[in-house]
Structure formats: C-alpha cells, structure tokens
Amino acid sequence: MSDTTTDQIGVYVGEDDPEIVNFHYSNPELQQDPTPLYERMRERCPVAKSERYGGFWILSKYEDLQNAYHQPTVYSSRSVSIPSYFGNDRQAIPVEIDPPDHTKYRQILTPLFTPQRLKAMDEPIRTHTNLLIDSFIDRGECEYISEFATALPTRIFLELMEWPIADAPMFLEWTVKLMRGVPGDEAATLRMQEEAALQLFTYFAGALDDRDELGPPETGPDADFIDYLRGASFAGERPLTQFEILDIIFIFLLAGLDTTQAILGYSTEFLATNPDYRQDLLEHPDVLETATEELLRWFAPVFPARVLTQDVTVRGVPMQADDRVLLLMSAANRDPDEFEDADVIDFRRHPNRHLAFGAGAHRCLGSHLARTMLHTAFTEWHRRIPDYRVKPGTETVRHACSIRGVDELHLEFAAGAG
Amino acid sequence: MQVVIDRARCQGHGLCFLFAPDLFGPDEEGHGRVLLGDVRREQRQQCLRVAENCPERAIRVIDDVVVEQRERKRDVRHDD
Numbered sequence: 264m265s266d267t268t269t270d271q272i273g274v275y276v277g278e279d280d281p282e283i284v285n286f287h288y289s290n291p292e293l294q295q296d297p298t299p300l301y302e303r304m305r306e307r308c309p310v311a312k313s314e315r316y317g318g319f320w321i322l323s324k325y326e327d328l329q330n331a332y333h334q335p336t337v338y339s340s341r342s343v344s345i346p347s348y349f350g351n352d353r354q355a356i357p358v359e360i361d362p363p364d365h366t367k368y369r370q371i372l373t374p375l376f377t378p379q380r381l382k383a384m385d386e387p388i389r390t391h392t393n394l395l396i397d398s399f400i401d402r403g404e405c406e407y408i409s410e411f412a413t414a415l416p417t418r419i420f421l422e423l424m425e426w427p428i429a430d431a432p433m434f435l436e437w438t439v440k441l442m443r444g445v446p447g448d449e450a451a452t453l454r455m456q457e458e459a460a461l462q463l464f465t466y467f468a469g470a471l472d473d474r475d476e477l478g479p480p481e482t483g484p485d486a487d488f489i490d491y492l493r494g495a496s497f498a499g500e501r502p503l504t505q506f507e508i509l510d511i512i513f514i515f516l517l518a519g520l521d522t523t524q525a526i527l528g529y530s531t532e533f534l535a536t537n538p539d540y541r542q543d544l545l546e547h548p549d550v551l552e553t554a555t556e557e558l559l560r561w562f563a564p565v566f567p568a569r570v571l572t573q574d575v576t577v578r579g580v581p582m583q584a585d586d587r588v589l590l591l592m593s594a595a596n597r598d599p600d601e602f603e604d605a606d607v608i609d610f611r612r613h614p615n616r617h618l619a620f621g622a623g624a625h626r627c628l629g630s631h632l633a634r635t636m637l638h639t640a641f642t643e644w645h646r647r648i649p650d651y652r653v654k655p656g657t658e659t660v661r662h663a664c665s666i667r668g669v670d671e672l673h674l675e676f677a678a679g680a681g
Numbered sequence: 682m683q684v685v686i687d688r689a690r691c692q693g694h695g696l697c698f699l700f701a702p703d704l705f706g707p708d709e710e711g712h713g714r715v716l717l718g719d720v721r722r723e724q725r726q727q728c729l730r731v732a733e734n735c736p737e738r739a740i741r742v743i744d745d746v747v748v749e750q751r752e753r754k755r756d757v758r759h760d761d
Contacts (some may be wrong), residue, residue: 378711622692
C-alpha cells in the first residue's frame, strides 16, 4: 500500500482530527452540544477511528447503522458497550447474545412485552405518574430527576415484577448507585456499581427462592413475570437456569431505567426552556405521539457498540475481526440523507424512522412500555403543571456513560399548579 | 388494494398500529398485523404514510394491477 493511499485512509478516518482521535461520548466537552463533531464525523469521516480504550471505529451514517443492526453474525453483540460493562462476566441476556441463542431467548421474552400484555400497566403508569406529581406539586418546585424521571420507571419495574412498591426507595438508591457511580473516580465507581449490583441480585435471588419454596410455577396467562420465566422453556429443550432468570431480570431493570429517565430528563429540560414547543403540545394534544417520536430521535440516549466477527470494509475503510464498532446512534438520527431538515426539532415530523430503539433482531423489547410511559408522563404532567421553568440559580447536571442523561434538573412552577 | 407486512422484516416496533390503529393491530407476538383484507382507495394515503414510517421497511402497499399499469404508461410518456 503506497504512502499516499495510507494518508488518504488516515485522513478519511479522522487521524488528523484530535476530537475524533480522542473521541468518547463521555468527554466533558461534548456534554453540552456534540452536534458539530457528529456532523463533521458523519460528513467527512463516516467511518471514523478513535484511539481511546484500545481503539474503536465509529459509524455515524443512518444507512451504515441499519446495515450493522441487520447483520448480527458480522456485527456481534457479545460486547455492546465501550468500554465493556462493569462487573458481570456473564453475557447480558438477551442484549449480549447473538443468534441462534438470541432468537431462542427472544422467543421466551417477547410475549412478556406485547402491547396486549402491557395494557395492564396503563393504569399503574397513570397512577404512579400522578402520585409522584402529588408528592411535590404543592411545593412549587422539584428536582425532576430523582423525584420523577428515575422514580417512575423504578416503580413501574416493581409493578411489572409484582414486587412491593414499598421497596421503591431501596431500589431507587441501588439503581442510582448503579447508574451514576462516583463522578470522576473510576475505581470508586466500579466498587459502588459492583456493590449495588450485588444488592440487586441478592434481592432478585431472594424473591426467586421464596417462589421456589412455594412450589412449581403458575402457568397460563395469569402467570406473573417470575413464574413465567420459571416455567419457560429454552427452545423446547430445557428450563432457564436460575442465573439466566436473574440476569434477565437485572437487564430488564437496567434497560428501562436510565433510558427512560434520560428521555424524560432531556425532554423536560427542552420543554422547560422552549415554551413555544411546550405551547404547541398543550394546544395540540393530537401531536403527542409524533412529538414523542421526535424527542426520541433527538435525545436518543444509548451508545450501542458491536464487535466484528470478520474483516469488513465500509465506505472503503477496512476494519478487522475483533475490532469494536460504536454505532453513533445520535449522529445517525440526524443524518440528512434520512431525515429532511435533520437538525430541526419538528413535533410533526413524518416519516420518522429513528433508531432510538434500535432496529433488527435486538430492537428494544421494552419500546411499547417506554412509549406508554412517555405518553402518560407528558400528558399527565402538562395537564397538571402546564407552566414550568428551570429554577433560576440552579445547575442542570448531565452525565454520559454508556447511557447519557440528566442527573439534576430543578424546576419551579406555581404551587398547586394547574 | 392490499397491504402486506413482511413477517421476516417486521421486528415489532409497533409504529404501524400506534399511528393507524384502525388499519393495523398487534399479533400475538406484538408484531404488526393488517386488520383489513382489502383496503379501500381512500385509505391508500394513510397506508403509504404508515409504510413510509416503518424502520424495517416491512410494509408494502400493493396497488391494483390496473392502476400500476396506468401509472407506468404515464411515467414512460413523462420520460420522453
């Protein structure tokens, strides 16, 4: 390969661009507005290379992400986070499993998340949304993240599992530790996360053991989550092991927690600081669904990654087996080749085939539940607190680990609101 | 006019039945299902909109053969 060719490829992957070479989505300077860098990557280096964490590729074109999502044998999910997820040395189920086993796990899990089955959650979601609002509406202010955005999905998880809501504060504490760790201190973060994970696993294992003591699992449509998993069959060959059940429950908690929290946090900060958009929602409740999709497109919080199982060339750039590839979803969600006026937030955008929930076989299993939570949260919140703003003098704190999000958002509104 | 969901492509995003619940519904797996066997001409626009919005491009609107041929002839004249 001639020097010229190497130079061309070097430039093409961003070797001359320090922001790309040093790219990781958790970089503090990217928290406010990563858009300029995403644009540069997408337009100039659609296959970019970062040297962080041992080096990884970055795909930011919508088309390339769709290709990756639809070739799980090439783009393996055996590790989906850069750097790899903390603690657990087992493959997260089903997130880090490839076909054919992935298909078998999905066959078990899909019925638990159908819209029909989740109808039973409509009422609890509305109830908990309002209970949470009740807890701060008369104060005329709240810290939106801990008092609402994290609390709601935590409670809904407990409802799904049919576990005591009284355990919510304890769960909240564990999950906050799990997600946030200790900002700025990687070692302390790892310790805290492992400890929180252990506490959660202990709780889950206890619940499972209690059930085992009662006898064989209930079957049929009335079986709850746990009994359903206890009674399930892996490809008709064997029941799930206790480890598999615990891992599945753990992922269910994690997968729906900081993601939902992130969309609620970012969206509410956006609506608090953009009264024209908020007014649009208030005046046109029929745009709720398309507005939600647009907020999902814009604030898509997940940074999924894949590992190559073979050498692959994308847009002339050769990548090798075992290379890690970051699917920069938030950049792909603003790809002008897919989205007209991609940088405009349009509550009536159509079509909107955004990738916030992924695509292909790993499409987020919880997407129906997520949408219901978001629709209900936005509707009930705006019904009761139509006018709100970021409390002056407060700081909005954001974070970006493998799921970016808002940690603190102080809002104020008329006490009692309405 | 027929609307067909490619079951191999459908991954159960559910946008079809979210945005057009009179035309689409979930099947037992939560994947998309066309509710009406034969869709009326007036619903064509809505079907096209829904098909356009599927992240998996799993929905096809199959117009009547007669309409297709007429449009094809019109396109050929245009290209001249």
